[in-house]
Amino acid sequence: MDVPKLLEVATLLVPEEIATENDITVQDIWEYLREDEWEVALGLLEELGDVHSLPGSFWETLTAAAEQMRLVRSAAWCHWRCYETRNGIIRVALTLRSASESRRQAPFDGAGVLRPMWNIGNRTSSGEPALNIARLWVEFRPFLEPGGHSSVRLAPLIPSQWQHLEPGQVITMHEDQSIAGTAVILEIQRPATAATE
Structure with missing residues (x-):
C-alpha cells in the first residue's frame, strides 16, 4: 500500500470528534492529504493518537507510512506506540546521575535505543x-545527557514483571551494578482490551 492510502486508512480509524490541543481534527488531516502534505498529515495523526487511545492497527498503519517516507524517528515512535497499545504505558520522571557519579559519560539517543536494567523491587529466589x-x-527531547532530567516512557522486555508498579513508586536505572539514575513512576496505564482492536 502506498503512503497516501496508508494515511487515509489511519485517518479513517480516528473518531471525528477528537481534536489536538491546537484544535486539529480529522477534517484538517483530510485537507492536508488532498494537498499531498503527507509528512504534515502523519505528524498530526501522531498527535491525535496521543490525545485519544486508538487501536494498534492505527499505529501499525502509521508505522508503515513513516517507514515508506523514511522518517526514522516517526517510524520508531509509531512502532513504540504499537507496543504500548499491546502492553500498556509506563511513564516515569528520570534523573540521571552526573558523569562524575556514573559510568555514563555521554548523552544517549532518546528514541527507544537504550535498554537499561531497572530495580523495580523484584527479587531472585x-x-x-x-x-x-x-x-x-x-x-x-532527542537525547538525555548525564545529570539530565526528563519524563520518559518504558517498554519492559517482560511486561508481566512490572504489573505491581504504581504511581509515586521510586525505581532505579542501572547500566552496570551501580545506579545510573533514579525514576519516580508518573503514570501506569494497563493495556487496552482486545475488544478495542
Missing part, C-alpha cells in the same frame, strides 16, 4: 534484587 530490562523513550 535467594532474595537478591532482580534487575528487569526495559527500553526507554525520552519524551520531548
Whole structure:
C-alpha cells in the first residue's frame, strides 16, 4: 500500500470528534492529504493518537507510512506506540546521575535505543534484587545527557514483571551494578482490551 492510502486508512480509524490541543481534527488531516502534505498529515495523526487511545492497527498503519517516507524517528515512535497499545504505558520522571557519579559519560539517543536494567523491587529466589530490562523513550527531547532530567516512557522486555508498579513508586536505572539514575513512576496505564482492536 502506498503512503497516501496508508494515511487515509489511519485517518479513517480516528473518531471525528477528537481534536489536538491546537484544535486539529480529522477534517484538517483530510485537507492536508488532498494537498499531498503527507509528512504534515502523519505528524498530526501522531498527535491525535496521543490525545485519544486508538487501536494498534492505527499505529501499525502509521508505522508503515513513516517507514515508506523514511522518517526514522516517526517510524520508531509509531512502532513504540504499537507496543504500548499491546502492553500498556509506563511513564516515569528520570534523573540521571552526573558523569562524575556514573559510568555514563555521554548523552544517549532518546528514541527507544537504550535498554537499561531497572530495580523495580523484584527479587531472585535467594532474595537478591532482580534487575528487569526495559527500553526507554525520552519524551520531548532527542537525547538525555548525564545529570539530565526528563519524563520518559518504558517498554519492559517482560511486561508481566512490572504489573505491581504504581504511581509515586521510586525505581532505579542501572547500566552496570551501580545506579545510573533514579525514576519516580508518573503514570501506569494497563493495556487496552482486545475488544478495542
